[in-house]
Amino acid sequence: xxxxxxxxxxxxxxxxxxxGERLARYGFGAGHPFGTDRxxxxxxxxxxxxxxxxxxxxxxxxxxxxxxxxFHSAEYVEEVRQKSRDGQGWLDSGDTPAYPGxxxxxxxxxxxxxxxxxxxxxxxxxxxxxxxxxxxxxARHRAAGFCVFNDIGVVMETLLREGGxxxxxxxxxxxxxxxxxxxxxxxxxxxxFADLHEDGRHLYPGTGAEAETGRGPxxxxxxxxxxxxxxxxxxxAQHWPRVLAHLRAFxxxxxxxxxxxxxxxxxxxxxxxxxxxxxxxxxxxLGALADELGHGRVLALGGGGYNRGNLATAxxxxxxxxxxx
Ligand SMILES: [Zn+2]
Numbered sequence: 170x171x172x173x174x175x176x177x178x179x180x181x182x183x184x185x186x187x188x189g190e191r192l193a194r195y196g197f198g199a200g201h202p203f204g205t206d207r208x209x210x211x212x213x214x215x216x217x218x219x220x221x222x223x224x225x226x227x228x229x230x231x232x233x234x235x236x237x238x239x240f241h242s243a244e245y246v247e248e249v250r251q252k253s254r255d256g257q258g259w260l261d262s263g264d265t266p267a268y269p270g271x272x273x274x275x276x277x278x279x280x281x282x283x284x285x286x287x288x289x290x291x292x293x294x295x296x297x298x299x300x301x302x303x304x305x306x307x308a309r310h311r312a313a314g315f316c317v318f319n320d321i322g323v324v325m326e327t328l329l330r331e332g333g334x335x336x337x338x339x340x341x342x343x344x345x346x347x348x349x350x351x352x353x354x355x356x357x358x359x360x361x362f363a364d365l366h367e368d369g370r371h372l373y374p375g376t377g378a379e380a381e382t383g384r385g386p387x388x389x390x391x392x393x394x395x396x397x398x399x400x401x402x403x404x405x406a407q408h409w410p411r412v413l414a415h416l417r418a419f420x421x422x423x424x425x426x427x428x429x430x431x432x433x434x435x436x437x438x439x440x441x442x443x444x445x446x447x448x449x450x451x452x453x454x455l456g457a458l459a460d461e462l463g464h465g466r467v468l469a470l471g472g473g474g475y476n477r478g479n480l481a482t483a484x485x486x487x488x489x490x491x492x493x494x
Pocket of ligand 1: 344345429473
């Protein structure tokens with residue numbers, strides 16, 4: 170899908186969607202909630218809505234070991250490489266199985282996010298979306314909750330270290346707390362973090378209390394909003410302005426949206442209950458905020474979501490909002 174024609178079409182208004190067969194490979198097989206059919210569920214609806222005609226679609230590249238180590242420890246990267254060769258066992262304590270090629274597939278998710286962030290930084294695209302990405306549970310030293318490498322963490326470190334940015338924003342509307350991102354940057358005041366999630370007293374990973382606002386020099390740069398089971402569009406609308414105000418106060422130079430669809434009513438493993446219209450609103454408002462801040466950069470990442478119909482609707486609403494916003 171790459172080539173002179175598509176590159177020539179890219180303009181300042183382009184919405185880039187990174188997708189395709191290589192990205193679709195990241196998943197844990199038939200019957201696992203994070204199966205490889207999630208990409209195709211998104212893709213069918215994307216084409217049904219004609220969005221392939223309104224976006225620039227590109228295949229991902231794989232991240233290099235050097236890039237992975239901007240966030241992850243060298244020991245952990247090597248451990249994943251080894252378990253991927255062995256092709257069996259667990260990458261954590263029982264949620265995230267190793268399989269042959271998981272190293273390459275997880276590296277491709279990170280490469281997709283790096284490629285999209287580069288496109289936003291160089292102005293080749295105005296906004297970007299990646300369906301299989303936003304693996305927010307992976308920690309610097311370990312896998313967790315279906316997440317092998319944390320593409321968000323690698324992008325943040327890259328923007329701050331290599332991209333010369335002073336502040337990056339992160340908004341997470343997945344039903345689960347983005348603990349890999351939160352604890353990965355808990356003491357870093359340059360990462361402006363806001364996370365709406367189901368209360369950790371009732372749902373994995375059990376973190377993200379309101380009192381967790383960052384540590385040391387980062388106190389006050391993190392906003393955690395735990396919500397009760399059953400929280401609907403009205404509850405989302407009640408709390409969402411706090412997220413926007415938090416980001417606006419710190420004026421981040423780049424905004425990542427983790428738009429996990431497991432917060433939409435009907436997910437098989439969570440208990441939040443808003444509609445995919447809240448996902449549309451999140452993407453629209455963050456696009457408007459990014460424009461207001463003068464750079465326009467929004468990178469939206471699919472994250473979780475285990476009801477295939479919900480993820481198809483929610484993620485394509487996000488793409489439409491990025492196009493229209
Ligand atoms: Zn989730």
